[in-house]
Amino acid sequence: MTSSRVTFIHSPNRFYSEVQNNGVIFMPVWAYTLASHIDVAKLYKLSLVDTRFENINDVDYADVFLFSGINQDLPDILQSRSTLAARHPTTKFVLGGPICWSFDQVDDLDKLDAFDHIVIGDGEAVIDQLLAEILADSADQKVIRNRERFALSQSKPFYRQMVVTTIDRYYGAVLEISRGCPFLCEFCDIRILPDNNRPHNRQVDLIVEEIEYLCSLGVRSFLLACDNFIGDPRWAEEVVDAILKWQETSDYRPVFYTWLTLNLYKMPELMRKMRLAGFDSLFIGVESFNSNSLLETAKVQNTASGVIGAVKEIQSYGFPVVAGLIFGFDSDDESCFDSTINGLLEAGLISGDPSLLTALPGTPLFKRMKLAGRIRDSKYGLGGFKYHTNIKYLLPRDFLIQGYLKFAVKLNSGQYQYERFKAFLDNKEGKNYISLGGRSYFSPKLAIQVMRKNPAALKLTLYRLGAFASSPKNIWYLFKALSYTMSKTKIEGRFAYFQFWFAIWTTIIVKYRGISAADFDIESLKGNVENKHIIPDGYIDSTGEAIPKNKTLAQRRETLKSLELLVKQKIA
Numbered sequence: 032m033t034s035s036r037v038t039f040i041h042s043p044n045r046f047y048s049e050v051q052n053n054g055v056i057f058m059p060v061w062a063y064t065l066a067s068h069i070d071v072a073k074l075y076k077l078s079l080v081d082t083r084f085e086n087i088n089d090v091d092y093a094d095v096f097l098f099s100g101i102n103q104d105l106p107d108i109l110q111s112r113s114t115l116a117a118r119h120p121t122t123k124f125v126l127g128g129p130i131c132w133s134f135d136q137v138d139d140l141d142k143l144d145a146f147d148h149i150v151i152g153d154g155e156a157v158i159d160q161l162l163a164e165i166l167a168d169s170a171d172q173k174v175i176r177n178r179e180r181f182a183l184s185q186s187k188p189f190y191r192q193m194v195v196t197t198i199d200r201y202y203g204a205v206l207e208i209s210r211g212c213p214f215l216c217e218f219c220d221i222r223i224l225p226d227n228n229r230p231h232n233r234q235v236d237l238i239v240e241e242i243e244y245l246c247s248l249g250v251r252s253f254l255l256a257c258d259n260f261i262g263d264p265r266w267a268e269e270v271v272d273a274i275l276k277w278q279e280t281s282d283y284r285p286v287f288y289t290w291l292t293l294n295l296y297k298m299p300e301l302m303r304k305m306r307l308a309g310f311d312s313l314f315i316g317v318e319s320f321n322s323n324s325l326l327e328t329a330k331v332q333n334t335a336s337g338v339i340g341a342v343k344e345i346q347s348y349g350f351p352v353v354a355g356l357i358f359g360f361d362s363d364d365e366s367c368f369d370s371t372i373n374g375l376l377e378a379g380l381i382s383g384d385p386s387l388l389t390a391l392p393g394t395p396l397f398k399r400m401k402l403a404g405r406i407r408d409s410k411y412g413l414g415g416f417k418y419h420t421n422i423k424y425l426l427p428r429d430f431l432i433q434g435y436l437k438f439a440v441k442l443n444s445g446q447y448q449y450e451r452f453k454a455f456l457d458n459k460e461g462k463n464y465i466s467l468g469g470r471s472y473f474s475p476k477l478a479i480q481v482m483r484k485n486p487a488a489l490k491l492t493l494y495r496l497g498a499f500a501s502s503p504k505n506i507w508y509l510f511k512a513l514s515y516t517m518s519k520t521k522i523e524g525r526f527a528y529f530q531f532w533f534a535i536w537t538t539i540i541v542k543y544r545g546i547s548a549a550d551f552d553i554e555s556l557k558g559n560v561e562n563k564h565i566i567p568d569g570y571i572d573s574t575g576e577a578i579p580k581n582k583t584l585a586q587r588r589e590t591l592k593s594l595e596l597l598v599k600q601k602i603a
C-alpha cells in the first residue's frame with residue numbers, strides 16, 4: 032500500500048521575514064500543531080517546506096499541499112501555490128490560518144479562490160477528516176467554517192518527526208500555551224474569534240513536557256505564544272510554578288518571552304516567580320501615552336494604572352518590556368509623537384516600535400470606520416505593513432507622515448537611545464530586581480548559529496552593523512552605554528541588557544533606514560470633520576459578536592465616552 036503525501040507549505044511574506052522581523056526566522060507552529068492531529072497510522076507521508084529555506088521550484092509531488100498564512104502573506108502564498116500547481120496539476124490545495132478568518136470577515140474570500148478548500152477557524156478537529164475526504168475524492172465543501180474553538184486542554188504535543196528534522200533552522204521555538212483574552216480593545220481581532228473573549232489554556236504538564244523535549248533538541252529560547260498570558264492569572268501562576276518545579280530536577284535553563292497586559296504590575300509575586308523561572312522579556316500593548324486615546328479604544332487596564340508607573344514597576348523586576356504602540360487614534364492630537372518620545376524615555380522603555388492604527392476586519396473599529404465611511408482601499412491595508420493602512424485618519428495626512436518621520440529620526444538618535452538605556456538600567460537597582468544571570472531572549476550565540484545556516488540572516492547582520500557604524504555618533508553613544516553598563520556593578524546580568532538594547536537599536540536603524548514620505552500609503556479625512564465621522568449612527572448597535580452583549584456594550588460605552596469628548600473639542 033503506498034502512502035499519500037501531504038506537504039505543509041510555509042510561504043510567508045519575505046519582506047517581513049527578512050527585514051521587519053529583525054531577520055529572525057520563527058518556526059511555523061501551525062504545521063507542527065496540525066501534523067500531530069493527522070492520523071499518521073493511515074500511512075500519510077507528512078513533510079514541511081518552508082520557502083524561507085527551500086526553493087518552491089524544487090518541491091516534490093504531494094497529493095495534498097496545505098498552506099497557512101496571515102493577511103500580508105497573500106502575494107507569496109498565491110505565487111507559491113501557482114508555481115506548485117503548474118508543476119503538479121492534479122494536486123489539491125488547502126489554505127487555513129488567520130488570513131482565511133480575516134478575509135472572510137470582509138467578504139474577500141474570492142481572493143483565495145485558487146485554493147480547492149479554505150478552512151476558517153481552528154484546524155485540529157477538522158484536518159484529519161478533510162484529508163481523508165480529499166484523498167477519497169469526496170470533499171465537496173470549498174469553504175469549511177469551524178465555529179468551535181478547539182478545546183486547548185485536549186491539545187497534543189508537536190509532531191515529533193517534523194520537529195526533529197527542522198527545528199535547528201529556526202530561532203529558538205514558538206510554543207503555543209493559550210488562546211483568547213478577556214479584554215475588549217476596540218481595534219483588536221482576538222476578541223472576535225469564536226469563543227475567544229476568554230482564556231483557553233493548554234495543559235500545564237504538557238507545556239512543561241514540550242519545553243523539556245525542545246530543550247533536549249538544543250532549544251534555549253522560547254516564545255510562549257498566546258494572546259494574554261495573564262488572561263487567567265491563576266493558570267499563569269500554575270504554569271510558572273510548574274516550570275520552577277521542573278527546574279529543580281533539570282539542568283536546562285531556557286528563557287521565555289510572552290504576551291500579556293499592563294495589569295501584571297499588580298501581581299508582584301507572579302512577577303518574582305516569572306523572573307526566577309526565566310521569563311526574560313515581555314510584550315505589552317502600551318498603545319499610547321494619551322489617556323483619551325486609550326479610553327477610546329477601551330484599553331481600560333492601561334488607563335487605570337497610569338502607563339509610565341506601571342511599566343516602570345514591571346521593568347524593575349528585570350523584564351525589558353517590548354511595547355506595542357499605535358499612532359492615529361481619533362483622540363490623538365498634535366502632541367502624539369512628542370508624548371510618545373517623552374513617554375518612552377520616562378518609562379525607560381528600550382524596546383517597542385509603533386504602528387499606524389489599522390482596522391482589522393471584523394473588529395468594532397472596522398465597523399465604526401465602515402459606518403463612518405472612513406474605510407479605504409489599500410494594497411496591504413488589512414494589517415501587517417506599517418505604513419499602509421485602511422482607514423482615513425482625523426489628523427492630517429502630512430502631519431502624520433512628517434510626525435512619523437521625525438519620530439523615527441529621534442528614535443534612532445544615539446543620544447536618545449543612550450538616555451533611554453540609562454533610564455532602563457537605573458530602574459534595575461531597586462529591591463525588586465531579579466537577575467537571570469547572563470541569560471537573555473536575545474542570544475548572540477544563537478544568532479550566530481542561525482546565521483551560519485542562513486546566508487540571508489548573515490547578510491542582514493552585516494548590513495545592520497554597517498548601517499549602525501556609518502554614523503560616528505552611534506559609536507560614541509555605544510561606548511558611552513557600555514561604560515555606563517560597566518559602572519552599574521550592582522546589576523547582575525547587566526551586559527545581557529546592553530546586548531539586547533544594541534540588538535533592538537540596530538534593528539530600528541534597519542527598519543527606518545531610507546524611509547521617506549513615499550513609503551506611506553495612508554489617507555486622512557478631507558473637509559470638515561462632522562459628528563458622523565467620529566460617532567456614526569448604528570455604532571452602538573453594531574455589536575453582533577459571539578460574546579455576551581453586555582460586554583460589547585460596555586466597550587462601546589467606554590469608546591463613546593471618549594469620542595463624545597472629542598466631538599465637543601473638535602466640532603463644538
Ligand code: B12
Pocket residue numbers: 043044047048052057058059060061064065097098099100101102103125126127128129130133150152153154155157158181205207210211220221254256257258386414415416
Ligand atoms: C506567535 C505570534 C507571532 C510571533 C511569531 C510568529 C511565527 N511563528 O512566525 C511574532 C512575534 C514574530 C509575530 C509577528 C507578527 N505577527 Co503574530 N502572532 C503570533 C500569535 C500570538 C500566535 C501564532 C501562533 O503560532 N499560534 C498557534 C497556531 C497553532 O495557530 P494558527 O497559526 O492560527 O493555526 C491554527 C488555525 O489558524 C488553523 N490553521 C492555521 N493554518 C492552517 C492551515 C490549514 C490547512 C488548516 C486546515 C488549518 C489551519 O489551525 C491551527 C490550529 O488551530 C498570533 C495570535 C494567535 N493567538 O494566534 C499572532 C498573529 C498571527 N500575528 C499577527 C500579526 C499581525 C503579526 C505581525 C504582522 C505584527 C506586526 N505588525 O509586526 C508580525 C508579522 C510576523 C511575520 N510573519 O513575519 C496577527 C495576524 C492577523 C492577520 N489576520 O493577519 C495575529 C493573528 C495576532 C492578531 N490577531 O492580531 N507573531
Ligand code: SF4
Pocket residue numbers: 212213214215216219220221222258259292316
Ligand atoms: S488586551 Fe490585547 S489581546 Fe486583549 S483585547 Fe486588548 S489588544 Fe486584544
